[in-house]
Amino acid sequence: MPLSLIAEQLLNGLQLGLMLFLLAAGLTLVFGIMDMINLAHGSLYMIGAYIAAAVIEASGSFLLGIASAIAGTALVGAALEMTLLRRLYRRSHLSQVLATFAVILIANEIVRMIWGSQPILLSMPPALSGPAELLGFRYPAYRLVVIGVGLAMALFLWLLVTRTRAGMWVRAGASDREMAEVMGVDTRTLFTLVFAIGAALAAVAGALLGPLLAVQVGMGENILILAFVVISIGGIGSIRGALVGSLLVGLLDTAGRAFLPFLFRAMFPSMIAAEAGPAVASVLIYVLMAAVLYFRPSGLFPARG
């Protein structure tokens, strides 16, 4: 197995992991601070991708597309929080699940009414559509940029949460909301802000992954469930857990899909291997989740003590 193939898959895994982190970070904070399960986060990711696609189509500028996606989705996120989600904080988890599920249904239909059911095109910036030379092997330049942006955002988030006042409030809120309120933190504005930032991150992920995956109604839910796996592994409310979980999931899923069929074919008779390899690869991350939960039901880095 050529080294360059392994390296390529590892980089792909890193890329998926970092994009997952953008989604998981926003989600885990909402779960941790507001104790609210939010299914509509995937819809924000989808909206980000669609806005980016539309603006790029109209203007030809990828940067403008991303910027619009961020601004637009953050606005939608904040509006959603202020009108609907705010009322759900004190409601039962069942109510939260169903209300945000309703948002998914509505958002999907609205998108379908505007753009139809078929996937639409989100074109890569032409300058990045070729391969880049990396330590002796070639890797798509665009994916490299995605990794770069992902790392930058991870660093930015880490600094934001650990070094700033606002970040401290967020962490305080994640571990004990009532205490934070008693200490004078304006939780209402804080929550709207956390939501808007989460939405912006989701939009970045949506816009960046758009050229690589299909921009289509329902794209949000698939990645949302991956984000849930990440958060279950990493621990609710923990940014660090979200990062570790995302990288684990991204790498395991990508490497598993790439290498497991190969491994199976090498070890087992071909009939079974052809089927079993991809099948097992597709459930690897869930097995990982089950294993982590068996030893640590609260995840690897639970925010609450």
Place this chain on the structure above:
Amino acid sequence: MTAPALRVTGLQKRFGGVLAVDDVSLDLAEGELHAVIGPNGAGKTTLIHLLSGALKPGAGTIVLDGRDITGFAMHRRVRLGVARSYQITSLFPNFTVRENLALALQGAGRPDDRDRALAELEAVGLGARADQLAGALAHGERRQLELGLALATGARILLLDEPMAGLGPEEAARILSLLEALKRRRTILLVEHDMEAVFRLADRISTLVYGRVIASGAPDEIRRHPEVRRAYLGEEGPA
């Protein structure tokens, strides 16, 4: 000397950087009422969490009648005769008072007939409230039911976490007489802030400060103990 009903040795619990319970050892003799006092944050509730099985200790052992129950789940300890009550009332608000107690009987594996549930009700002074929803009770009555749930399990060792918390003088007196009636018939570990109650009820007192037992002995000894006085006079005004 007969073996203690409950023997705790070297119990330790750490939360992140904080040592909430630090090398705590104590004994509960059969029929004894052993009070645990200490300033807020001393680790008293954590101690009860550890003894009841809600938390696992980092180190130390808990031995019940010679049997090591340190790793046992909470419900198993109840079945073996160790039950607790909560400082912050924890009931079933949508069930009636009688149904609350019936659940406790059921959980402990005791026969769940109507008469027995009513008897438990009477024992805690809630006879008149049998058919009221637990959520509709007054605060004092909720504390009575809170105690009643622990009693109804039939456990011979009770871990009571501030049963008189937040009660006015009349309601507190009611709980106090309840506890006095329980003395000798059950073995009780009582965490309380109400010093009058503590000194009236306790056979022995242990004082917990910052997770450590700084003094343990008869009530008179504790009353005179210099470190205990320092701990309390340092925190509040003269006792």
Place this chain on the structure above:
Amino acid sequence: MRDTLHIPLRPWPMLGVVAALALLPLAALALGQPFYVVFATRVLIYALIATSLNLLIGYGGMVSFGHAAFVGAGAYTVALLMPAGIVSAWLLWPASLIAGAFFAFLIGAPSLRTRGVSFIMITLAFAQMAYYLVLSLRALGSDDGLTLSTRPSLGFVDLNRDAAFYYVALAILLGALAAGRVLLNAPLGRALQGIRDNETRMEAIGFATYRLKLLVFVIAGAAAGLGGGLLASLNGLVGPNLLHWTESGLLMIMVILGGAGRLLGGALGAAVLLSAEEAIAEHTIHWPLGIGVVLLAVVLFAPDGLIGGLSGLARRWRANP
């Protein structure tokens, strides 16, 4: 003595409803609308499945977002056994029940170690895993699923006749509801609701809550599996979409629509949702939008569902006639 937990038996209204349901196929056939017999049978089966989920959500406080996985387990069991030569419903349907129970055990055992938001996410993730697994296995038909050439045989009744299947499904549903009532009125049912209301305290008074939750989870999974087997038998067709998480979502909508924690909540919700879907889908392909809006309205303004709302109205009317 007041009993807030006991589910009463009201014979007359019950007989009325059962009589109406028994006459439904005859009415449909008389009106020249035989399609509605099959449709009504589907509603009955989903009533069974939604009731099993209601047991978990409404009575047990376990918001399981992966219930469709157990439906799928039962459905695929029938779809795999029939071509293998087993055509008797007396074997197929119990097999689908066992399949549902088995997968409920597999998924429930790790999931029930968590609570709250974690539990919801994890059941969702496991169910999605089942979906992807089914999708990727060619033996299960992958994307296209599996088809059956005939309905199972029940011996004395020919299930290929729609009206006969309808009555069999009705009997099964009524049996399940009766069994559910017995379970909920029994000590297990009380313990379950105690766990829903205050799980920590239940442990503190001696209940082995994890074991009890798992037991109920498996029972609910078994019933869902049976429902899946019935669906496969009715439609002659199973596909991976049966396990998609949106199916689980629809089941949850049925529960909250009808009334979580009410014996008939699941059944009523299934009837209303499927009927509404049928009515709206004829007019627009964007009917999920309507479902979404209605769902939002229910969650925000009528969280007790139809039964809760109706009984609230009845109570007020009785107080001020």
